Amino acid sequence: MKYKLDIPNHVDIDGYGDEVTYLLNLPYGFRFSDDVVHVRGYDTMAELRASVKIDVIPCDCPDCMRGLQK
Numbered sequence: 001m002k003y004k005l006d007i008p009n010h011v012d013i014d015g016y017g018d019e020v021t022y023l024l025n026l027p028y029g030f031r032f033s034d035d036v037v038h039v040r041g042y043d044t045m046a047e048l049r050a051s052v053k054i055d056v057i058p059c060d061c062p063d064c065m066r067g068l069q070k
């Protein structure tokens, strides 16, 4: 299972003007590879897109398992 970026459903833009943060909320079943975290903020969409390709891996933590069972 590989994560596919879904901007309308998984990306929130926080802040306004030049001070925006792009928040990537991973769906159940995925996390970032370097830590058991499921949300991360980026300064630009380019950074977010690049990160999705290398940093997102499948996750089977208790929260994800519970979420996937719904």
Ligand SMILES: [Zn+2]
Pocket: 029, 030, 031, 038, 059, 060, 061, 062, 063, 064, 065
């Ligand atoms: Zn998880």
